[in-house]
Amino acid sequence: MPSTSARPDDSGLKRRSFLAGAAAVAGAATALGATAPGRAAAAMPKYSLPAGGERLHVLVTGDAGTGEAPQHAVTDAARRLHATNPFDLAVGLGDNIYESGPKGPDDVQFQTKFEKPNAGLDFPWLMTLGNHDNTAIFPGDGGWLLRGDDEVAYHRRSRRWYMPARYYSVATGVADFFVLDLNPLAAYLPPIFSPEWEPGGAYMTRQARWLDRALAASSAPWKIVCTHHPYANNGPHGPAGAYDGLPEPLAGGALKSFVEQHIAGRAQFLLSGHDHSQQVLENVRGLKGTRQIVSGAAAKTVHDSSSKQFRAKYENYADRGFMTMAVDRASLILTAYQVTAGRAGARQAFQTTYRR
Numbered sequence: 001m002p003s004t005s006a007r008p009d010d011s012g013l014k015r016r017s018f019l020a021g022a023a024a025v026a027g028a029a030t031a032l033g034a035t036a037p038g039r040a041a042a043a044m045p046k047y048s049l050p051a052g053g054e055r056l057h058v059l060v061t062g063d064a065g066t067g068e069a070p071q072h073a074v075t076d077a078a079r080r081l082h083a084t085n086p087f088d089l090a091v092g093l094g095d096n097i098y099e100s101g102p103k104g105p106d107d108v109q110f111q112t113k114f115e116k117p118n119a120g121l122d123f124p125w126l127m128t129l130g131n132h133d134n135t136a137i138f139p140g141d142g143g144w145l146l147r148g149d150d151e152v153a154y155h156r157r158s159r160r161w162y163m164p165a166r167y168y169s170v171a172t173g174v175a176d177f178f179v180l181d182l183n184p185l186a187a188y189l190p191p192i193f194s195p196e197w198e199p200g201g202a203y204m205t206r207q208a209r210w211l212d213r214a215l216a217a218s219s220a221p222w223k224i225v226c227t228h229h230p231y232a233n234n235g236p237h238g239p240a241g242a243y244d245g246l247p248e249p250l251a252g253g254a255l256k257s258f259v260e261q262h263i264a265g266r267a268q269f270l271l272s273g274h275d276h277s278q279q280v281l282e283n284v285r286g287l288k289g290t291r292q293i294v295s296g297a298a299a300k301t302v303h304d305s306s307s308k309q310f311r312a313k314y315e316n317y318a319d320r321g322f323m324t325m326a327v328d329r330a331s332l333i334l335t336a337y338q339v340t341a342g343r344a345g346a347r348q349a350f351q352t353t354y355r356r
Contacts, residue, residue, distance in 0.1 A: 028101030062093030062273025091274030094130025143189025
């Protein structure tokens with residue numbers, strides 16, 4: 001993975017049945033698709049990444065990219081907070097362009113589903129690839145992995161959108177962020193006949209080696225790993241190894257193993273989206289002290305109930321919203337905000353403080 005200054009190296013039964021059947025016949029073909037070439041573009045000047053600071057204020061969103069009124073309501077609420085307590089950066093936890101990802105780096109969807117909704121939130125957005133960003137046949141199937149490269153290419157066209165590679169890290173001084181691409185391990189149309197993308201193939205091997213080195217080299221007080229798919233999840237998608245009640249290799253068992261081998265116990269937080277809910281989970285077996293946070297309600301909700309499989313300090317499956325992190329060397333304050341339809345702004349629904 002080439003280096004940069006930031007060290008890059010709703011799921012119903014019909015959908016489940018379709019994906020399970022389609023995977024057997026279409027996985028290989030869709031995984032090998034190529035993106036359409038975009039025109040050359042000079043790099044857009046970026047909003048500056050925070051570096052070397054003692055404090056950091058982070059906006060945490062996920063599954064945002066619809067361009068519809070609920071997304072705008074959430075970003076309007078975030079702008080109100082930003083006006084009084086400015087954010088330094090944002091984390092976007094995947095499914096950035098619904099429903100089926102972009103068609104090239106100049107797709108107008110980047111404007112309608114990212115730039116316009118986030119107008120005034122003028123700071124770097126560390127973006128993660130999600131399954132909808134890699135759609136092949138069925139929205140969200142994750143089967144056209146190369147489609148995600150269009151989102152990497154958009155990095156050069158936006159001041160906000162930060163995605164210099166499919167996986168990368170950003171050092172801010174007080175916290176290091178490690179943004180991963182685990183889509184090959186959780187695709188509904190898995191790349192089982194494509195050696196480059198297979199769970200044990202070259203791409204994931206390179207990413208694992210890079211992550212091991214990057215986490216070991218980090219001296220930041222806080223290490224935060226960002227993925228789209230969660231390891232632990234009480235919502236309808238379920239946890240890794242049991243995603244959507246599907247059999248392997250669709251259930252995410254390879255993703256579960258990857259997290260246990262390369263992330264668990266090595267970072268304080270694992271931030272994920274995918275499930276359209278907010279969850280703050282504690283003492284998850286297998287994570288070795290790493291805390292699982294799910295923030296995937298920036299545009300959609302699931303209106304479901306918790307499975308209660310994992311201990312939760314906070315869960316919300318009914319409301320849209322976002323989270324924030326206020327970070328210094330000694331503490332990290334996590335706050336969850338609820339955005340209610342027809343009511344301006346956001347209500348603080350939960351807050352907890354973690355100390356080193």
